Amino acid sequence: MSDIIQDDPEMPEDGLNESAEPLRRAIGERYLTYALSTIMHRALPDARDGLKPVHRRILYAMSRLKLASSGGFLKSAKISGDTMGDFHPHGDAAIYDAMARLAQDFSVRYPLVDGQGNFGNIDGDNPAASRYTEARMTKVAEAMLEGLNEDSVDFRDNYDGRLTEPAVLPATFPNLLANGSSGIAVGMATNIPPHNIAELCDACLHLIKTPDARDETLLNYVPGPDFPTGGVIVEPRESILETYQTGRGAFRLRCKWEVEDLGRGTWQIVVTEIPYQVQKSKLIEKIAEAIQLKKIPILGDVRDESAEDIRLIIEPKSKNVDPDILMNALFKNSDLEIRFNLNMNVLIDGVTPKVCSLKEVLRAFLDHRRDVLQRRSTYRMGQIDKRLDVLKGYIIAFLNLDRVIEIIRNEDDPKAVMLAEDWGDGVYLNEPQAEAILNMRLRSLRRLEEMELKREHDELLEERKGLEELLADEGLQWGRISDQLKETKKTFGKAYDGGLRRTQFSEAVEVEDVPIEAMIEREPITVVCSEMGWVRAMSGHIALDKELKFKDGDGPRFMFHAETTDRLLVFGANGRFYTVPASSLPGGRGMGEPLRLMIDLPNDAEIVDFFIHQPDRKLLVASTAGDGFVVPESDVLAQTRTGKQVLNVRGDVTALTCKSIEGDSVACVGENRKVLIFGVDELPEMGRGKGVRLQKYKDGGLSDVRTFNREEGLTWLDPAGRTRTEIELDEWAGKRAGAGRMAPRGFPRDNKFT
Structure with a gap:
């Protein structure tokens, strides 16, 4: 292999290495060839014909x-x-x-x-x-x-x-912008949206009259793309202008929808046009998934009533829902709104890839039309010259018709004789003229009238003169191109099937940031979470000691009354808080669903606590190492399913407890059964961190912590299940981070206050 990649290797004896070169150069040249082929002959459109x-x-x-x-x-x-x-x-x-x-x-x-x-x-x-x-x-x-x-x-x-x-x-038709294009080459790509042909023709006509027209002026003629599936563009004009100026940008495109009144205060939303390149079946699947996962609690149902036209029905959960808020939620969670990226990367003259502005693309099309006009005119002049030459031959034949017939009847090689014949005043036929006369049918002789020939001859001379003037005058050329553009606009504009603009423009409706929970019907529920993390919401407030069915090997762990408008907080052993809307919980039929499917709680992280969020409350969070702090409950709300990190834990240390602040004192008990009591004011209030030391241990760690009012005393359940209250707590009182003293007689063996 070393012989193959040498700069100047000798020919190996086996003759396999007939041509050797450095590997880097070999790969580079071949890849460059492939890249150029992909760019020029596969992925990028030509700016001239699109x-x-x-x-x-x-x-x-x-x-x-x-x-x-x-x-x-x-x-x-x-x-x-x-x-x-x-x-x-x-x-x-x-x-x-x-x-x-x-x-x-x-x-x-x-x-x-x-x-x-x-x-x-x-x-x-x-x-x-x-x-x-x-x-x-x-x-x-x-x-x-x-x-x-x-x-x-x-x-x-x-x-x-x-x-x-x-x-x-x-291409008399500006196809590049009219139909758009998309492609991925090597190191570059293109993505051009379709436009309306009448608007493009108007822009081209203006560019012919004013070659140095500004982009802002062209935007008056081409306000934006015109997608075949319609929709509504909600992109600001300033953004569209910048996109067309630079050749790169994006357009916000929404579906077209309306509210259909069903009577008695009920309504539904009807979507009649969906964004470009969005597959209707996948769009419905995504909306249905949002309903199933309860990502949009105010969304009731979706169904497809389309025939030849698009008709998607979106039903709200309640008639009290605001349609604009519901659609805004759908725009964020589905492809009813997309961003169509524009990257006007095209081949100039079929060779050079370049990201062009709208003006440059239109100019490339117009320059191509002028080149085509010149070439067609030159070609037509050549055809006229040939016809004029043949007409001269016909006139000679008409004037000497008897001699022509005699030559054809009697001579073995009539063409040679006709070429050698002097037809008067030193006039001779050339080869094309003789060929045309010989190829003429007999029945054409009756139409071979001198006046008719001269008329055609004069008309062709007049046409040739016009073509000469056209080729010599740039203004006449642009005038002819303008006429062609006007004819194109007339043919494929409003009168053409589907020629009217389909995509409309509008401003994005800015809806006030009303919480979706505010539009959810307020209903009582009972939240049930098992030891294995399966959660469900039972209708109504049932007795919290009621026996419920669970999977084999599973049992109840958290059970509390709530309402559908509540937000629930989950505190994991990894120190993260997760937010779950009560309205998104599965119904009480069956065993529910795993809570880990609703939030990204790792499998190795246990659920520490599960409770209703109360914004004005403060929480005490602590780890097994005995570190903790106070955090406002409003600061632990998570916006995503990944949760929000609040208590930092590392190694074998995990989050142990999360208790609401209810009093002026904190009681800690370690695994060594030592109890320490100190004031809540000794704990810092933080948004995130490891916290401060609550209690000092030689061996083991924290077992439990709670807050209470010092005057009311510290209560716990003794081994017999009786509530016991200790008022005299001076023996266990101290400063934060102290070691504490052994728990009072009768303290629970599991070292838990409750």
């Missing part, structure tokens, strides 16, 4: 098959097969997928392919196999190919040199 090679080749293959928009359909398998065999030597499945997308009116703003059969749907279903579907070009595709046979663009050899293919299409 097409990638595969789409261009599909349309060219369809034009060769004469699949006009007014003609018949042809099997998709034939189209993809011809494209693959003649121009695009890749998988037929990839070619068919590309062609099918061009036929999907929910994917492409102005379809280039007219499909017959199952070409997929907005639910995300794939098209039928190519042998079952048929296709032909649309009028838009024909506009893309207009003038292709008039030397309007360059042609290049296909992959095997048998045929030629266009390097770019003439």
